[in-house]
Amino acid sequence: MDKVKIGIVGSKFAADFHCDSYSRNEHAEVVAVAAIDNLEEISGKWKIPSTYQDYKEMLKRDDIDLVSVCVPNFLHHDVVIAAARAEKHVICEKPLATTIEDAKEMVEVCRKEGVKLFYGEDWCFAPALMKVIETVKEGAIGKILYVKAKETHNGTHSPFAKNAKYCGGGSLIHLGIHPVGWILHFLGNQGKNKVTEVIGKTNGGGKNNYVHKDNSGEDWALGIMKFANGEQAFVEGNYITVGGMDDKVEIYGTEGVIKIDLTFGSPISIYSRPGYSYCIEKTDNTLGWTKPAVDEFYNLGYVKELAYVVECVLNNKEPIYSLSGEMGLKCVEIIQAMYQSNREGKTITGNWA
Ligand SMILES: NC(=O)c1ccc[n+]([C@@H]2O[C@H](COP(=O)([O-])OP(=O)(O)OC[C@H]3O[C@@H](n4cnc5c(N)ncnc54)[C@H](O)[C@@H]3O)[C@@H](O)[C@H]2O)c1
Numbered sequence: 165m166d167k168v169k170i171g172i173v174g175s176k177f178a179a180d181f182h183c184d185s186y187s188r189n190e191h192a193e194v195v196a197v198a199a200i201d202n203l204e205e206i207s208g209k210w211k212i213p214s215t216y217q218d219y220k221e222m223l224k225r226d227d228i229d230l231v232s233v234c235v236p237n238f239l240h241h242d243v244v245i246a247a248a249r250a251e252k253h254v255i256c257e258k259p260l261a262t263t264i265e266d267a268k269e270m271v272e273v274c275r276k277e278g279v280k281l282f283y284g285e286d287w288c289f290a291p292a293l294m295k296v297i298e299t300v301k302e303g304a305i306g307k308i309l310y311v312k313a314k315e316t317h318n319g320t321h322s323p324f325a326k327n328a329k330y331c332g333g334g335s336l337i338h339l340g341i342h343p344v345g346w347i348l349h350f351l352g353n354q355g356k357n358k359v360t361e362v363i364g365k366t367n368g369g370g371k372n373n374y375v376h377k378d379n380s381g382e383d384w385a386l387g388i389m390k391f392a393n394g395e396q397a398f399v400e401g402n403y404i405t406v407g408g409m410d411d412k413v414e415i416y417g418t419e420g421v422i423k424i425d426l427t428f429g430s431p432i433s434i435y436s437r438p439g440y441s442y443c444i445e446k447t448d449n450t451l452g453w454t455k456p457a458v459d460e461f462y463n464l465g466y467v468k469e470l471a472y473v474v475e476c477v478l479n480n481k482e483p484i485y486s487l488s489g490e491m492g493l494k495c496v497e498i499i500q501a502m503y504q505s506n507r508e509g510k511t512i513t514g515n516w517a
Pocket of ligand 1: 198199237324
């Protein structure tokens with residue numbers, strides 16, 4: 165095999181950045197896409213030869229090696245299991261599932277069917293965050309004490325994600341799962357440094373939300389993770405942040421501090437009176453001073469993440485723990501423990517890798 169043949173399930177936002185990333189990879193070829201809408205647009209844009217309204221029809225094809233799961237969260241379970249039973253490797257978007265039970269079943273079925281299940285946490289492949297991990301390993305800021313990380317913006321574009329049942333919750337599971345996943349990748353030492361305590365706080369959803377009363381999931385959430393070795397992390401995911409998607413990380417060590425700005429860190433500053441077409445994800449205008457992304461999909465990690473997935477399939481290589489289905493399951497467990505902490509008003513103890 166010199167090329168991995170890919171079928172994508174989903175046709176909108178996430179499907180688009182999967183297509184973009186595969187299009188930059190000489191070992192990847194998207195041969196089909198399945199979705200309930202937007203098929204003409206996506207297949208035309210990325211020159212995908214076959215389209216399907218029913219993903220199960222697409223899965224009958226013998227020539228598909230890898231399935232990209234880019235559908236709403238509640239469908240991840242069914243699509244991943246159907247793909248595994250059709251003997252395809254699977255890369256699933258975040259969160260792995262809306263419930264712990266679903267996530268466990270997905271991991272088990274993929275293992276039983278002998279296919280690889282990749283969990284798509286793009287932050288693990290964001291070039292700035294990769295560079296920072298190397299620098300920390302050199303000893304640049306001494307021993308790590310505390311990490312603070314967030315993804316925030318002004319609200320989801322997906323109608324499915326506004327509904328807690330389809331999403332698995334609100335901004336905590338939909339956005340906060342990025343910092344949770346990356347912190348497990350960074351501090352978790354490939355599953356050896358366990359998370360032992362979790363705290364969560366949300367504003368509850370619906371009429372209790374600050375801004376998005378039509379979202380049944382919360383629009384503001386915080387979480388704390390304490391690791392067995394004493395390191396602590398604070399995560400944030402909210403939909404109340406105007407001005408564009410704000411992804412930031414701060415790392416505090418005994419000998420220094422590191423601050424990373426994933427989304428506003430562009431080298432370009434533009435002052436514009438009339439505005440222009442696009443700045444960064446979720447900006448609602450481009451007037452005055454702005455800092456447009458140079459290559460958003462690359463800087464957020466999608467391109468390198470999907471190149472790594474293709475490389476694993478091509479060379480029959482197991483993924484690193486941070487990109488495995490098991491890691492996706494741990495992220496869902498930790499997020500659900502944060503929701504439990506919010507409901508019960510107490511710290512939840514456990515042993516999460
Ligand atoms: N890693 C990231 O940063 C990131 C960013 C955005 C979205 N995502 C994830 O990607 C997934 C999709 O998000 P999105 O923003 O593209 O959602 P979206 O609402 O924009 O698109 C949903 C897609 O699912 C398809 N779909 C719905 N029901 C279907 C069915 N029964 N069969 C086949 N297709 C069906 C629709 O046709 C549509 O193409 C979500 O799980 C989301 O969490 C990840």
